[in-house]
Amino acid sequence: MKSCYINGIGCVSAQNTTRESASFKDFQELTENVVSAHKPNYKTFIKPAMIRRMANGVKMGVVASSLAMNEAGIDLPQAIITGTGMGCLIDSDKFLKNLIDNKEEYLTPTSFIQSTHNTVGAQIALGLECKAYNVTYVHAATSFESSLIDGMLMLTEEVDNVLVGGVDELGPYTTELHKLIDHVKDEDSLSEGILASKSKGAIFSEGAQFFVLENEKKKNTYAELRALTIINTPTENELKHKLLLFLRENNLEIQDIDLLICGNNGDVEFDSFYLNLQRSIFKNTQQVFYKHLCGEYNTVSAFGMYTACQLMRSQTVPDILKLNNVKVESIRNILLYNQYRGENHSFTLLSL
Amino acid sequence: MEELKLELKEKIIENLNLEDVELSEIADDEPLFGDGLGLDSIDALELIVMLDKDYGIKLSDPKLGKAIFESVEVMAKYIVENRNK
């Protein structure tokens, strides 16, 4: 496989990450159990004629992808690959509610059209008049990773650059449903942060993160995306086994990993997957987490990758992210691990 | 008729989410589709539903919409002649 470098990033999240000087120093830990994204001034990125029909997720995606392409110096990507767990929920919820409340009468098409999962990728292509390869992955917590795998394959096969991203938006009806089944964390348990909450569920949030991947290492390259693997439903033993195999395939041992970035979200039922690795084979590795800053959504591992890139570039680890006090001289290899509710696990390797 | 035209302009702005457009900016005879306001085929479908829901006029063929929605003036005339609500 050809090398793959991350040369541009755009991030819309619960933190003010679209600001040019966005820094982890300014980020605040989330204290509510459902948190909307910090919205940029959409009018500076999108023509008014197009904004009017855009779903929230589409607007976030268009902004994040614009930022990524600007940073990488690209006008037209050679492929657009998007991941989303639930698509444009607000419009999907809206169309469904109208359907049921009005007994199938007087329904209008806009929210139906916006609800299709590939709307974000399609709107990005429409805005750029980009006729290139365009696919949307919709596999829960590995939607973003599936997009990355396809992107890396495209770079080896036929293109020089790929725009890859993850988008998910909060939908009010869907959030209420998930509260019924304890997927949303009880807000009362958050007084001392997600890790101390000892309760079921996670903070629900939303966001869009896009990356420009290229074959060429450039002056502004954040990191090399070396490899990634996804495992649907492993047992804890199978997981450990697959991880060691994954590292070996990339000529690495545990001690070569300078930084472990995990998707701990404080869910008392499922964080054990992280804790088991963090307390055993990685106990001497510098560890950080990020979901206390951005919440949980199907493509949130893209925020994890945003975090990894920032840390790789700055070669420092902000206190707000630290899970332990292990220090390393330099950050050359970062391993990201994410899963959601015990399924769709992914390991991603970034190198300097 | 004037009241209906004003009402239509309000509904166009609301239903089609034209948040930046002022009522005064839509001339009675300004083309709504293509040039002018720049609406498209999805907007036409939204307006067809509006005709049914608010004025009781059912259009079975979406292609007829183009002629009826030529301008606010033309729309108002059509509604006056065909409304059931």
Added chain:
Amino acid sequence: MYKGVAVTGMGIISSIGNTVDENFQSLIERKHGISRIKKIETIHKNSIMVGEIDLSNDELIHFLGLPENNNYSRTALLGEVAAKEAVKNAQISDIDSYKTGLISATSVGGMDMTEKYYYSQFDESKNRKFIECHPAGDSSTKIAKSLGINDFVTTISTACSSSANAIMLGARMIKAGKLDRVIVGGTDCLSKFTINGFKTLMILSESNCKPFDENRTGLNLGEAAAYLVLESDEIVKKENKKVIAHVSGYANTNDAFHQTASSDNGEGATLAMKKALEVANLSPENIDYINAHGTATSNNDKSESKAILRVFGDNIPSLSSTKSYTGHTLAAAAAIEAVYSILSLQKDVIFPNLNYKTAISETGIIPVTEVLKKRSYHVLSNSFGFGGNCSTLIFSKS
């Protein structure tokens, strides 16, 4: 000469049959599956025609041997039936013996259950198990679990071109050596959501759809699932596998014209067909049959016809849309039409475009209207979806 990626098995369930053999029989007997809708209560039931599968959810659950307390959406049930047939057809006894993946496609996901229990979820808990089956990826996870696949599982959703992209990704991963074997395809069931959604776009026909006909009035929605098993040349050699066809060409382009309508001159479709031919190392005159997207909407059939004329010029191969049999099965469409394309190669027959009378005046393309005995070597299959997604696959005789 590189032939493409080997197909060693297939499975399908649609309104014209519960297995590959049943579908084939219906195709050659001109038995379509279009009727009034029976299982979903909708105010539109007397003004639309659909391609509905006869089996109820309970019957599917029983057939699959699932426990009574399951949270399968109809999408997942249909998908599992078809995927299991494909794996059996490919004579796979030990799924773990090679690195195996599943790439499935869907647009409806578990919406059929979500819409059923929309408000009742807040009053009673008995149906809350279906909340987790709503997302698109759930059906893929269930199918993968039932087949014992854990190496690589993902889901694609690009509206009506979804399963073409699933097949394409599978082929690319085999070629790149990332997987030895992959089950690829898609599944979608009928739902009130999609019926009403398409109604608002005013593209549903009140009668049986007439693809490529001047007087076509829109599409019939359908439900279906289909999967192919793709295997590497190494496995084929080692296990002495029977290859039923090759995926020799594929392409994905974007029309980038409008959210739901195709461009007048079929730009995206033209690019997709040309690129697929390039990948297959074929010229237009090598194509013996086009299984068209042919939804019978005013927009698609004209746009697709123009694109076909641009690519094939004066030599248009035999062409038909099998949506006249099954309706438009959305994310499953490309997968079921892949099965029909391969059947065409295997059985030397081209399936007719039902309900056709008059050519579209602007383009004059005349589809095949009778069951045609013809030996084909290369079949091209188109699938175009909302969001400008244009995908083309080429299947070649093994």
